[in-house]
Amino acid sequence: MQHLPPKKLLAVAIVLSLLGFGAYTLFPAQPPMEPVRILFEGKAGNVLFDHQIHAENYGLDCASCHHNLEYGDDTFSCLACHEKDSDDPFMLSYMDALHDQCIQCHEDEQAGPVDCAACHNR
Template identity: 55%
Template sequence: MRPDNERKLAVILGLVLLAAAALCYTVLKPEVPEEPVRMLFKGSAGDVLFTHQIHTADYDLDCASCHHNLDDGDEEYNCSECHEPGASEDDDLMGRTDAMHAQCIGCHEEMGAGPVECATCHATPK
């Protein structure tokens, strides 16, 4: 085969492979998980990356373990629906920061697993 024909064949083959890859990318999308894979909680002490799968699958926790105010149905509530950002001066309802710390650190200490030091959860703020 001549060099010009080889070059044309290589370009055509490359374009076919690129088109096949683009088609596969659009057609074979992964399923969206029912629950979030990871959540990022913004905080003044640094952001906290939370992974649901570690807590539900690896530690066999159910939703009510963390979401303490589940309705009679399957509906879950976000912490921020009741707990205001930051610390709270209200004695009846903890602020979001205090509630998250009590929930997360309290469970980690009770189970003897997971981080309890600030820097192991909070990424250094930029």
């Protein structure tokens, strides 16, 4: 994520889409609403992430989460860069990357779960 607050990102996304620059036109090769849901399985309890609802109903731009799109890298897997057992101090591990991003936005938006059990409930 860039350091724009999500509300600003949303405003930027709206302006861009009014101008006709949707994520669709920027990244036409990707079917935009896939995957529909992602089940993260792990020791702390599984987490169900409603990917399509986040992208569609909450009006979030792809790059607000897939932040690497901003610098022209078009992989959609966080794992490609944020490795599970990363000990690189300059690169968040997979768990930390997801925790930081999910929880930060929920706090900023005052919407969505921030407690362990509210996410790890599957």
